[in-house]
Amino acid sequence: MQKHILIAVTAALLSLPLALNAADEAKKKGPFMAADTNGDGKVSQAEYVAAVKGKMDEKAAAAKFAELDKNKDGSLSREEFAAGEGEKKGGKKKKEAN
Numbered sequence: 001m002q003k004h005i006l007i008a009v010t011a012a013l014l015s016l017p018l019a020l021n022a023a024d025e026a027k028k029k030g031p032f033m034a035a036d037t038n039g040d041g042k043v044s045q046a047e048y049v050a051a052v053k054g055k056m057d058e059k060a061a062a063a064k065f066a067e068l069d070k071n072k073d074g075s076l077s078r079e080e081f082a083a084g085e086g087e088k089k090g091g092k093k094k095k096e097a098n
């Protein structure tokens with residue numbers, strides 16, 4: 001019986017580094033590449049919504065997408081996407097200072 005448990009644990013341990021590697025890969029490429037799931041160099045609204053799924057609901061994501069899509073071509077360029085990313089990290093201070 002214990003063999004089965006051992007196999008299950010081994011399988012879990014083996015799949016763990018794979019999951020970590022995937023996360024590392026996303027970090028290396030950056031959030032833009034991670035969000036651009038079909039790799040066409042642009043982040044569509046669907047891709048953006050999927051990318052921020054854990055952070056905001058679909059409605060908020062769609063609104064944020066519209067805000068970031070400065071040239072209104074229906075997709076985010078790397079620059080447009082980066083503007084949204086920067087806002088979260090560095091841009092806040094100036095706005096809050098009033």
Ligand SMILES: [Ca+2]
Pocket residue numbers: 036037038039040041042043044047
């Ligand atoms: Ca894309």
Ligand SMILES: [Ca+2]
Pocket residue numbers: 069070071072073074075076077080
């Ligand atoms: Ca755009």
